[in-house]
Amino acid sequence: MIEKEENISQECRDIISGLPREEGWFQNSLYQFQGFWHQAWLIQGALGFQKHFKACDDDILLVTTPKSGTTWLKAILYATLNRYPTFHLFPTITPISHNHPLLTTSPHLLLPFVEGMYQDNIFRDQIDGMASPRLLFTHMPYSSLPKSVKHSSCKIVFLCRNPKDNFVSLWHFANKIRPKTWGTLSLEEALDKFCRGVSPHGPFWNHVLEYWLESLKRPDKIKFLKYEDMKDQPATNLKILAHFIGHSFSQEEEVGGVIDDILSICCFENLSNLKVNKEGKLPFGMETSAFFRKGQVGDSVNYLSSEIIEKFDSITQEKLGPHGLKF
Numbered sequence: 001m002i003e004k005e006e007n008i009s010q011e012c013r014d015i016i017s018g019l020p021r022e023e024g025w026f027q028n029s030l031y032q033f034q035g036f037w038h039q040a041w042l043i044q045g046a047l048g049f050q051k052h053f054k055a056c057d058d059d060i061l062l063v064t065t066p067k068s069g070t071t072w073l074k075a076i077l078y079a080t081l082n083r084y085p086t087f088h089l090f091p092t093i094t095p096i097s098h099n100h101p102l103l104t105t106s107p108h109l110l111l112p113f114v115e116g117m118y119q120d121n122i123f124r125d126q127i128d129g130m131a132s133p134r135l136l137f138t139h140m141p142y143s144s145l146p147k148s149v150k151h152s153s154c155k156i157v158f159l160c161r162n163p164k165d166n167f168v169s170l171w172h173f174a175n176k177i178r179p180k181t182w183g184t185l186s187l188e189e190a191l192d193k194f195c196r197g198v199s200p201h202g203p204f205w206n207h208v209l210e211y212w213l214e215s216l217k218r219p220d221k222i223k224f225l226k227y228e229d230m231k232d233q234p235a236t237n238l239k240i241l242a243h244f245i246g247h248s249f250s251q252e253e254e255v256g257g258v259i260d261d262i263l264s265i266c267c268f269e270n271l272s273n274l275k276v277n278k279e280g281k282l283p284f285g286m287e288t289s290a291f292f293r294k295g296q297v298g299d300s301v302n303y304l305s306s307e308i309i310e311k312f313d314s315i316t317q318e319k320l321g322p323h324g325l326k327f
């Protein structure tokens, strides 16, 4: 994957040269493409994704707003989908054994990031050649998804989070991974960008709203999940999720503790303490530890003044309230 803006294709260069541009949060500028702010290399990937991706009816596409708990849900979906072989071999024990892939591999490497992969023909072929059911991941807004995703029977799992916690998590993440030469991103500067909609794959509220509205129209196609609900009732939501993706837990599995095992291996305490997630690096150098901070609901009160909280709440109410979406 290219990531660096100077390496993007001429086609993409021509497109972004006509787009509104703003300084980014962690690296590279953000460009407003199809109504949302993305880095150039991801616009190149989105173009490839839109042009070449052929959805299969049994594909499962995880879509998230950045910093909404992607790492967690990647792990949960992976463990849910890949529980059968072990379980069938040893039906009397639970499937999470000491050699589970999540113990040695970052969740980010277990689900291909489609707009990252579709920048390049070589990576694209890897997605095309994956065994089914394919479990894929994207941050793309609903309006930018390829037609074949919308028209096939593939399932979309969408995860988002309370805007204030999402913002605080993004701000910390940006400061962890920004090049030192960029200096620290102040809370005020980040807040101004976020509230103007200039955040990675933002505007945050529009990103969430598109999936919310579509999930109301097509509940069998899109499962709309909130981080807070997963935290509050993980087992109930995991059962619903497994059913939604067509891999419901059997009675035998439920009694055998499979749901609890999946939740235990994927929980913050476990994942964040694994060597691979503490000391690992993703391709292109990002440290896996950057994806783990506190993993709590409501941490934003520790960073935002009551005035800022009011501002956030009023934007959320104005943008999402009329559509029946509350955080």
Ligand code: A3P
Pocket: 064, 065, 066, 067, 068, 069, 070, 071, 072, 165, 168, 169, 170, 172, 266, 267, 268, 269, 271, 291, 292, 293, 294, 295, 296, 299
């Ligand atoms: P905080 O910064 O609030 O702690 P993403 O995976 O989309 O980048 O989101 C990162 C956020 O999810 C961070 O939130 C991180 O701590 C939290 N997170 C990571 N793994 C988690 C897990 N297994 N369970 C719950 N939250 C998790």
